[in-house]
Amino acid sequence: GQSLEQPSEVTAVEGAIVQINCTYQTSGFYGLSWYQQHDGGAPTFLSYNALDGLEETGRFSSFLSRSDSYGYLLLQELQMKDSASYFCAVIGDLSGNTPLVFGKGTRLSVIA
Amino acid sequence: EAGVAQSPRYKIIEKRQSVAFWCNPISGHATLYWYQQILGQGPKLLIQFQNNGVVDDSQLPKDRFSAERLKGVDSTLKIQPAKLEDSAVYLCASSLVEDRASDTQYFGPGTRLTVL
Numbered sequence: 001g002q003s004l005e006q007p008s009e010v011t012a013v014e015g016a017i018v019q020i021n022c023t024y025q026t027s028g029f030y031g032l033s034w035y036q037q038h039d040g041g042a043p044t045f046l047s048y049n050a051l052d053g054l055e056e057t058g059r060f061s062s063f064l065s066r067s068d069s070y071g072y073l074l075l076q077e078l079q080m081k082d083s084a085s086y087f088c089a090v091i092g093d094l095s096g097n098t099p100l101v102f103g104k105g106t107r108l109s110v111i112a
Numbered sequence: 113e114a115g116v117a118q119s120p121r122y123k124i125i126e127k128r129q130s131v132a133f134w135c136n137p138i139s140g141h142a143t144l145y146w147y148q149q150i151l152g153q154g155p156k157l158l159i160q161f162q163n164n165g166v167v168d169d170s171q172l173p174k175d176r177f178s179a180e181r182l183k184g185v186d187s188t189l190k191i192q193p194a195k196l197e198d199s200a201v202y203l204c205a206s207s208l209v210e211d212r213a214s215d216t217q218y219f220g221p222g223t224r225l226t227v228l
């Protein structure tokens with residue numbers, strides 16, 4: 001089976017940096033994705049890591065360590081509009097036998 | 113480019129009733145997914161289609177849920193009969209190719225189902 005752990009809630013100040021961690025246990029692993037979801041909205045894709053290291057996209061970066069079964073999403077220069085839920089999702093394999101599995105999400109609150 | 117369309121946006125039904133949801137993916141996207149998202153949890157994959165064939169339905173409760181994607185374009189998800197625990201948002205997503213590893217999924221706005 002597959003399971004993902006991420007903090008349920010995080011609060012940070014506008015303009016600051018916040019890191020949302022994700023640890024996973026999977027029978028197979030191909031990659032880790034991150035999605036953002038505002039209240040009442042649809043999830044939107046943020047980033048994807050298949051190899052160890054840091055991927056940067058503007059204010060957002062995502063990191064993966066396959067040996068530690070661990071990844072994180074880093075949000076810099078926080079803005080009020082970043083208040084949302086953030087989900088990590090594991091892709092176990094490409095065969096179609098293992099579905100894409102989402103974590104329970106981390107609710108980020110950005111305060112002034 | 114138009115996004116993924118879903119209808120209805122909201123549905124309230126009594127338990128044991130039937131309900132159907134409709135999804136129209138982004139034009140040209142071969143892969144279509146249905147997810148169930150219970151309040152406070154992440155989306156859970158119910159079924160994945162590649163064109164009009166089923167790739168993965170391992171987590172679909174087949175005794176009450178069914179889905180089809182005729183002609184490989186739009187899709188319907190049906191629940192019959194509904195239970196209280198089916199109350200959730202049902203999300204449809206599509207992607208251009210089957211390679212889930214690198215292909216971005218685009219989500220629709222979802223259908224919020226309440227079963228009373």
